[in-house]
Amino acid sequence: MSRPKPKPKPEKVERDEPSTDPYEAEVRQLEETWKRPPGFIGWLSEVNHVAIGRRYLVTAFVFFALGGLLALLMRIQLSRPENDFLDPDLYNVIFTMHGSTMMFLFAVPIMEGMSIALVPLMIGTRNAAFPRLNAYSYWVYLIGGLLVYVCFLFNMAPDAGWFSYVPLSGPEFSPGKRVDVWAQLITFTEISALAAAVGTITTVFKQRAPGMSLNRMPLFVWSMLVKAFMVVFAMPAIVVASSLLAMDRLIATHFFNPSEGGDSLLWQHLFWFFGHPEVYIIFLPATGMVSTLVTAFSRRRTFGYLALVLALVATGFIGFGLWVHHMFAAGLPQLGQSFFTAASIMIAVPSGVQIFCWLATIWSARKLRLATPMLFVLGFIFIFVLGGLTGVMLASVPIDLQVHDTFFVVAHFHYVLIGGAVFPLLGALYYWIPKLTGRMMSERVGKLSFWVLFAGFNLTFFPMHQLGLRGMPRRVYTYKAEMGWGDLNLLATLGGVLLTVGVLLFVGNFLWSRRRGLPAGDNPWDADGLEWATTSPPPPYNFAWLPTVQGRHPLWEQTPDQPVVVGLRSDRREVLVTRTLDAEPDHREVQPRPTLVPLWLALATAVGFVGVIFTPWAIPAGLILAGAVLVGWFWPQVDQDETLLEEQP
Amino acid sequence: MRSRIDVSDLPSTVYGHPAPLWWGVVGLIVIESMVFALLVGAYYYLRGGESVWPPPGDDPPLTLPAINLIVLLASAIPMHLVVRETDRMDRKPDLRRMRFWLLICTILGFLFLVGRAFTLSQMGFRWDSHVYGSIVWVLFGMHSIHALTSVGENVLFLALLYKGPVEEKHLLDVRLNALYWYFVVASWAVLFAVIYFDSGVLRD
Amino acid sequence: MKGRFPISRLWWRPAMNRRAIERRSPGELESRLGRRHSLARAFMPGQSAPALAVAFGWQSVLDSAGPQAARIEDLWWVYFWVCAAVFVLVFLALVMAVFRGRRGKGDPTDPGAPHPPASERRLTRTVAGATAATAVILIGLLVATVAASRATSSLPGDPLTIELTGQQWWWQVRYEDPTPSRMVTTANEIHIPVGRPVRVKTRSTDVIHSFWVPNLHGKRDLIPGRPSEILIQADRPGVFRGQCAEFCGYQHANMALLVVAEPPETFAAWYEAQLQPARPPSDALQQRGKVVFEALPCPLCHTIAGTQASGKTAPDLTHLASRRMLAAGTLPNTRGHLGGWILDPQTIKPGNKMPAVSLGSDDLRALLAYLESLR
Ligand code: HEA
Ligand code: HEA
Ligand code: CUA
Ligand SMILES: [Cu+2]
16 A cells, blocks of 8 residues: 655744635534534434533543442441441442442543544544444443442342452352342443444544654553553453352352362452552543643643653553452462562562652642642642552552551542542543533632541541551441540541531532533633544534644643644545654544444343343343344445455456 | 545455455454453463372363364465465465365364364363363364354355355455454364373373 | 550550450450440340450461460561561662762763773672671571471470361361370360460361461361371460461362360360260250251261261261350351351351251251250
């Protein structure tokens, strides 16, 4: 394939030229080509990345609220000794649902949502790669989430903890459907995450704006790329684990059944081989957000770009070598444990590098602006460093043997999950919501919500460190007054109330901004990323003419004659594909139109995986249905104007 | 004042790794390879916990699966010829040849599936007999599902090639389909080795 | 390292000071506890169970009573101070960075302009230095960890061997002895001699549990199909509470045990007493209680050595009255609680495997009299 070199044709074209201009006509045609069909059916057939990303964000936030409400119920139960607000069965269901919701239905998907909504804008392309796969991943996620919460209403919600250790979750000790529901929830979320990850990798590698070579890629995009790779290599472990568990439960295999040669530790290895990378799958995107916000509000180039990229990649790699630190108490050979201690400790180095680079950027700011998003970043640094340090403590085998499965661990992981992921996320939402909705959120309420959340968070979770050291195990529905844990627990519960107020302030601010917020304009923060080069909210085709890039901070480094890309056809959904490393234009790719096929495929998937809870025959049924839909999906589209092949004489 | 880069001359069909779809398919293959690798890991983990492996008298029979493996490996050859046809330098790809070789490959695939069905029916144990049975059946089962869907895909492409109209850009799909078929073939070669090195004839 | 960090000790210690309490008489102990926790009083209607008072409040990582826990406590304080210092440094750096950043430097209207190379170099050096310091600190912590791991994984001396079996939701304890007739079986309460290592062989017959007595050592999971063992040792007498630390279903919260560390002589005496079969009833009421017991389904699950009751799925009751707590640390072992437990175990510990029995009040009184005689 010889391809013609793109020829830059200097020509004067201004965006705001009179309407007779061909530009206007082109935009009108783009509008026509990229808009989604009208009506409800049109809504269901959406394949545009901003729309799907927005749905992801909203859905995940609703699950966050649900998970948070469950947490409040737990906090009420634990607020005083021997409380009988929840019975043990309900308590077990609730902490399982809380953990599973937060991990599988909130933290991972919301990062996917950010990625789907923002990455294509940041790299200057019209839509994410594989738009139908994106839509599919959203539907599957939604169905999985609805499945567990509907089951919750029918008292079929899981109750074996978010890592469902066998044999407790096996057929003998968890009869009934509860754990099957959990296993299928996992199946849905893993399919959705894998689909989204493949899409992210391809989008990032193949669709960057001309000039955005890998070493100029925004750190946010880097973090999403590393995250996507981690998903690809980590999620299969939970695919395998949950399938084996489902088979043990449904067709009486013996993988985890010690009396037939199975081994319950196999589950733990498989689960944590996924489970540990999972926490970095949640955390790394957050670091990408932090890098972006720190840069934008310091008004200087990111300090240590290369170091930050290397830290991301290193974390991604090392993250696969730590899983045994969740199993120290299982009594594995000591030498092996020391290895995992060393690896767990080593991962603090890249995290440290990231913290130091951010501090350096802030230190040398041209003018640091303490807007709401930046406050969340500062809060993040405070909380995450604390949580990371308790992580380092946990990595020490002897200390872990004492505090493993106590509230000390609960404190650690809320510090890193909420401090390390939710705070950056909230900051990022304050920062990017104007881009997605076109309206600013209130700074005053924003700052208030930050301080309430910061205070509430520490009040809730700091006492848990002490509770753990004083011997309070996790996952207990009650404790005796004589244990002396009552006061600290009460404190934590009060903190939980404060947290709720903070979240409500955020939600209120958002709803208020939808109606009353000031119009955002294209670039309200005067920031550097390409996403700010288009309108807020962006048009369905993102950019009329694709931007080009000549540095790491495109909008800050733009020259007056920065070229734009023209020549993509506007009568069909064309995106520009560029080369993997240097992002030179390579070819034009035609993307599919809006279609219901992803929804159908998601429903077929659901038939298989929900049905299998009741009968193994659902799997073949689902396969056949999915096969039928896939024929429609992959049946090659025929465009009249392409070269046809003939039979040779 | 803005200069422009005009991309209207760029092609809209490519083969291989420049194409986004290539990344999609390779991504899928990596994910599935990871699944197989972890299953193999689980196999050895469980094996490590047992003193006798496979349980006495439960060696899976070897002859049929060995022949079947050869059939499957052989099917890669016509598939390769299909791919070569899409990529000729000297002339345009010949649709008739592509049809023919893809037909051969699909027939071999069917034969393999039939052989697989017999292999499974010959197995002297079930998935719920013991943990060896569980893991071996799952290895077989996972691979069978992949083989089944991939043969289905071959049929689909066969239908496309016969029915038409076939456009140049469809050749990318044909090639990626072949890539996936290679994966199905290669993964079985590995799983076969894992399972049968431990059993019967090959063990002694 | 004990006592070297008085401030932090005050802060992290359990509310009551152990030594101060130990010096007090049992009666005083109880009244103190009672004043402090009115609920504790409610637990001890009428009778006093002095040992109980000692049992509570001690389940702490930072109140070591054995060589291993002490070693870990030391390690903890090393980690604590190192991490505290790191945190303070990072926090200070953050505050200073924000102040400097607020003041700003350079032209904020041209954010894309490169920074002065000299200041960038300084920053690079600082960041590199901090990274190197991080690596050094971490290596130090790693060395401390490996040393502590080594030190806590073996104990000199000839160990006593106990087989501990976790079950939903109680602990079976068997003292091993080469002579089968000298093996002792009991439940939920482990007596050990002070100063002698104890090898605890961990087993589970159902799901995973975890054996954890924080004042003595870290935890070890009890995994079905994977027998394991852990050494523990107490250096001073006392009653130390432990609690199942791996989620194991409904009553994970109420699966506690007590470790009673006693001087070797006391331990030996206890052991001899445990070797005896159950005391025969010594009066008519107790006799009637025994009949009641045997008529109920109790013997299907419980053993009382020397009687026909030989069930194996529930705690051995041969010396029930010698134990401090009922139902795996759920209730103090008093007559009132025992009666309440027998009549309605499902309210006290919902989901546990003991069925309720219905008894007339006379039968109940007789049964309690009998059970309380099983010293
Ligand atoms: C966002 C999620 C997230 C993140 C980022 C981390 C980060 C880390 N975690 Fe955490 N972890 C969880 C989420 C996370 N964790 C969860 C959810 C669980 C529990 C699961 C469950 O049981 O339910 C868990 C449990 C867990 C355990 C098991 C505890 C147990 O069950 O007994 C361990 C043990 O090693 C551990 C270690 C670590 C370490 C070493 C890091 C490191 O990556 C931290 C590195 C960061 C820093 C150290 C701070 C910044 C560095 C500096 C400022 C440099 C200077 C520092 C030094 C000199 C020390 N974690
Ligand atoms: C990202 C993950 C995440 C997040 C954000 C949280 C958030 C919170 N978590 Fe949780 N937690 C986990 C992940 C997370 N958790 C995990 C993995 C476990 C382990 C589970 C297991 O052991 O299996 C766990 C366990 C866990 C426990 C231990 C239970 C036990 O072991 O017995 C506790 C106890 O206090 C707790 C509390 C909280 C609290 C108070 C919050 C608060 O921060 C919540 C704040 C949010 C709200 C209060 C919601 C407010 C919203 C509304 C009021 C409605 C809004 C309205 C509209 C949208 C219209 N969590
Ligand atoms: Cu036994 Cu928890
Ligand atoms: Cu981890």
